Amino acid sequence: MVYCINPLCTKRHNPDEAENCLTCETPLLINNRIRLLRPLRSLEKDVDSNTEVFEVEDTAPVWGEKPRIRVMKILKWSEPKRIELMRREVQVLTNLAHPGIPRADVSDYFTYTLPTLGIKMYCLVMEKMEGENLEQWVETYGKISQNTALDWMLQVLEMVEHLHRRGYFHRDIKPTNIIHQPDGKLALVDYGAVRAITQTYLVKVAASGEDAITGGGSGYEVTAIGSIGYSAPEQINGQSLPQSDFYAIGRTFVYLLTGIPILDLPTDSITGRLKWRHKATHVNKPVADFIDELINPFPGLRPQTTELIRQRIQKLPWDSRVHEILKSRLFKISQYGLIAVAVIGGGFLSRPIIAGYFISQGEKLETSNATQSAIKNFDIARKIYPAKNLSIARFYFEKGSRNLNNPQLAKKYYELAVKYNDKDASAYNNLAAMCQLLGDVSCVKSSYEKQFAIEPNGWEGHHGLGSFYESQGKNDLAEKEYQIAIQKSEQAIPAIAALARLKNKNKDYNAAASLATKGLQKTQNKELLASFYKDLGWSSWQQNNLNQAQQYLEKATSLDPQRTDAYCLLSQVETALKKTDDARTSLEVCMLGKSSLPEVFMWRQQFLDRILKNE
The missing domain is CATH 3.30.200.20 (Phosphorylase Kinase; domain 1)
Incomplete structure (x- = not known):
């Protein structure tokens, strides 16, 4: 035919x-x-x-x-x-x-x-991309599993990332435009709505209001284009952004996970959010929370880059596994688990700020009125500081410090703080920390450079920059910064601890032990002492001095019950010593405690791999 x-x-x-x-x-x-x-x-x-x-x-x-x-x-x-x-x-x-x-x-x-x-x-x-689109796939096979969703989401993200990196965004992502090919790989088709990400276009979006769709108002015309049910609210109003693609991805996977057309799902009458979880009970909370972030009606509250989304998706299997473990009979939350919290190895923020960050971690971004929030923050700042010393810069600094659970927002406030006071080394230090969390490499480097210019003899910035380089896998640069910090001040004891930890990671156990021993002689701070004993235990364990390793690690946990990494090490030492019951208790704290340390994630994964191997 x-x-x-x-x-x-x-x-x-x-x-x-x-x-x-x-x-x-x-x-x-x-x-x-x-x-x-x-x-x-x-x-x-x-x-x-x-x-x-x-x-x-x-x-x-x-x-x-x-x-x-x-x-x-x-x-x-x-x-x-x-x-x-x-x-x-x-x-x-x-x-x-x-x-x-x-x-x-x-x-x-x-x-x-x-x-x-x-x-x-x-x-x-x-x-021609062979295969059937995902709407046809769901009609044939039904809704997809959570594991399939994570696999497919990464595939779609890879194509969207390829598009965004070349200066375009798709604007019409939906199940019918994603093809499931015979080899199981996905393809993204129909680029008829694609738009270039240019400064001119973004200016048009920023300048346009409702009249902009018809060419009135500001005089700019921004065409509304997309698909009902999958297009973001700002896109329907003719103001699509790269983050509009993320909204469409989220909505697409709501359909794939529920098998129900988007327009047939209810929305909350108060918040306007899509109500879909009751139709996808096989999806656990970490994954559902992430999808709800993607489909947030406000583009500024969605993940802002494909890299951030990739990191979140790659972390979701672990989050999901821990979620299941916490619900299982195998692990019960012990008294240790209830008190176990993580301590960032970088130490580039003051301890109260770090504590505030961890306390607020996991909480939703506050949605109270902005004016009321500003007044509240202002009153708190005024109580802390005399009125004569209050400045706009300090006000924004405090707002940034109180929003560490939202690095994007905190970064904005710290940027305003240094705008009004470009001599505030602490603001540059905290700005660098937020940029590190957001993966903004140029911002991290420039912020530390400005801090060094203000405080040439300060050690904290070099410590923070070392932590950043370590997170990037640039251990040689990290070691250099830690050593600079140590040379600049006798107070740089956290840098000694960080360098000892890095030496252990690099399998230089003698150097790690030497640094830890040196550190023990310089401080009476319990948490730093615990860190040094932890590194002595780590190096002793790797050198097969098991009894000595156990003593050091037990000392570390007694000084600081919040050292998740020490419990992880202790569980492995106790296992090697065949102290099964003790090892199980230490392992519970290792699995349940919060931590951002890569070695903790590695040890946890090794444990999970052993479980899966024995199933």
Whole structure:
């Protein structure tokens, strides 16, 4: 069967051997290369009356290949805005190179004029991604599992990340535009709504109000485009952003996990949030919480970059496993688990700020009125500081310190603090810490550089920069910064602890033990003492001095019951000593305690791997 390209033809399907349409006599070979094999959208009730999509046979001689089965999008009417969108799609597809994104060449975009009617049609031929779209997949197989969701989400994110890095965002992500290919890999199709991320465009969005959709108001025109149910609120208002793609991804996975069309799911009458969890009881809380962040109605409260989303998705299997362990009979929350909290190894914020961050970790961003919140913060700051010393900079510094559970917001306040007082070394130090949490490398480096310029003899900044380099896996640079901190001040005892820990990580156990011994002679602080005993226990364990390692680690946990890493080490030492009951107790604290230390995550994963191996 071959189809006629004429949209006004009353009987468009023709026999394979026909050269011209039997009804309207339009040639069936388009531009001497394309034959339309079958429509991929209904021709009678097309959701988009301006375009048609066909599976086609392309006979163009490309490197001597045989005719290829491809897809062709046809713009039926010469509407300027639609022509612009198709040209933009051509530009995108010819500039992208990803196995999950259809390929197209410049020669694949052409016009065709109907010989009898004189109507010019715009055509774009592209690679056909074999398989069924995810809406069809769900109709056939039902809603997907949580593990499948995480796998597919990473695949979709990889394609969106590829698009964003090249300066575009998709604007029409939905189940029907994601193809499940025969090899199990996903493909993202239909780039007809794609938009370039340019400064000009973002200025237009920022300047536009409701009238901007029709060209009024500010004088800028920002076209509203997308799909109902999947497009973000700001996109429906003609103000789409890169974060609008994240909203569409979240909504897509709500559909995949529930199997229920988005428009059939209820919304909360007060918050406007989608109510879907009761239809996806196989999804645990960490994953559901993450999806709800993606579909937050406010773009500023969604994850802001693909990298942040990737980190969250990659961490979700662990969060989910711990969530299940906490619910299982195998692990009961002990008195140790109730008090176990993590201590950041970097130490680049003051202890009260670190404590405030951990206390607030996991809490939702406050949604109280901004003015009331400002007044409240102002009153607190005024109580702490005399009125004569109060400044706008200090006010913003305090607001930043009180919003550490939201690094993006805290970063904003610290930036305002240094704007009004560029001599505040503490503000630069805390700004660097927030930028580290957000993965903003240039901000981290520039903030520490400005802190060093203000306090050339200070050690805290070098300690913080060392912690940053260590988190980036640049251990040689981290060691250099820790050593600078130690050289600058006798007070840089936390830097000694950090360097001892790094030496253990690098398997230089003698150096770690030497540093820890040195540190014990310089402080009476229980938490620092615990850190040094922990590192002595670590090095002794790796040198097979098990009894000595146990003594050091028990000393560490007695001095600081909050040292999750010490419990992890102690459980391994006790296991080696065949002290099974003791090892189990230490392991519970290791698994339940909060920690951001990479070695803790490694030890936990090793334990889980042993469980899975023995199942």
